[in-house]
Amino acid sequence: MFYLAPPIENQWKMPDASVEVLRGTLDLLILKAVSWGPMHGYGVARWIEHATSDVLQIEEGSLYPALHRLEARGWIDAEWGTSTNNRRAKFYVLTTKGRSQLRVETATWSRFAHAVFAALEAPPSQPA
Amino acid sequence: MFYLAPPIENQWKMPDASVEVLRGTLDLLILKAVSWGPMHGYGVARWIEHATSDVLQIEEGSLYPALHRLEARGWIDAEWGTSTNNRRAKFYVLTTKGRSQLRVETATWSRFAHAVFAALEAPPSQPA
Numbered sequence: 279m280f281y282l283a284p285p286i287e288n289q290w291k292m293p294d295a296s297v298e299v300l301r302g303t304l305d306l307l308i309l310k311a312v313s314w315g316p317m318h319g320y321g322v323a324r325w326i327e328h329a330t331s332d333v334l335q336i337e338e339g340s341l342y343p344a345l346h347r348l349e350a351r352g353w354i355d356a357e358w359g360t361s362t363n364n365r366r367a368k369f370y371v372l373t374t375k376g377r378s379q380l381r382v383e384t385a386t387w388s389r390f391a392h393a394v395f396a397a398l399e400a401p402p403s404q405p406a
Numbered sequence: 407m408f409y410l411a412p413p414i415e416n417q418w419k420m421p422d423a424s425v426e427v428l429r430g431t432l433d434l435l436i437l438k439a440v441s442w443g444p445m446h447g448y449g450v451a452r453w454i455e456h457a458t459s460d461v462l463q464i465e466e467g468s469l470y471p472a473l474h475r476l477e478a479r480g481w482i483d484a485e486w487g488t489s490t491n492n493r494r495a496k497f498y499v500l501t502t503k504g505r506s507q508l509r510v511e512t513a514t515w516s517r518f519a520h521a522v523f524a525a526l527e528a529p530p531s532q533p534a
Binding site: 303306307310314326328329330331333334384387388389390391392393394395396397398400401 | 431434435438442454456457458459461462512515516517518519520521522523524525526528529
């Protein structure tokens with residue numbers, strides 16, 4: 279699962295709807311994580327946590343299926359290499375197709391998020 | 407389905423991941439739509455489209471199941487009334503529980519979206 283870590287000052291119960299929202303964004307963040315160089319699965323998860331100041335956290339049970347899905351779509355390639363602690367590890371790299379997908383999904387996400395923010399800040403009455 | 411209308415200047419193909427992202431946000435936007443007064447289903451859909459400048463559009467096949475789900479959870483109540491064209495219509499109102507849920511989900515959404523934006527703008531290399 280890919281979930282929002284509860285803020286320390288306010289341990290609210292996770293609303294179900296948000297869990298669904300989060301799932302769809304995982305692919306985009308993985309593409310972003312591998313966008314500047316090869317990264318192994320563990321590194322991808324740590325990068326996302328770091329880049330979101332630990333607001334988003336990924337469990338392995340979500341991460342690896344997502345990596346395989348992106349590989350099957352031709353957006354990332356997997357290659358074997360040696361990790362910093364000298365173990366063989368699979369490294370993921372962004373393909374050309376993946377880079378174009380990253381660009382499209384980033385624009386789509388931004389457009390979507392700005393639209394939701396606009397609605398949340400709009401007067402809630404019915405339009406004239 | 408709840409989907410992003412393609413921008414006129416760039417009719418890109420809808421990425422699958424974004425469709426999933428959108429689904430989870432529908433409940434939040436419905437709660438927002440009914441937050442200041444009774445609204446019928448058609449009005450909810452039009453309000454969301456209007457408040458997002460037509461970026462988000464909802465099909466009936468998504469809207470009514472979502473309204474029933476929110477009613478079953480006790481976040482909205484349905485009551486019969488007369489629409490402006492003098493037909494009997496079901497009107498939805500936010501319950502006290504729903505208002506508190508709207509507050510929680512708005513905060514969660516905002517926290518999530520800001521975290522994703524931060525990651526999309528972060529340097530894509532692995533943290534030190």
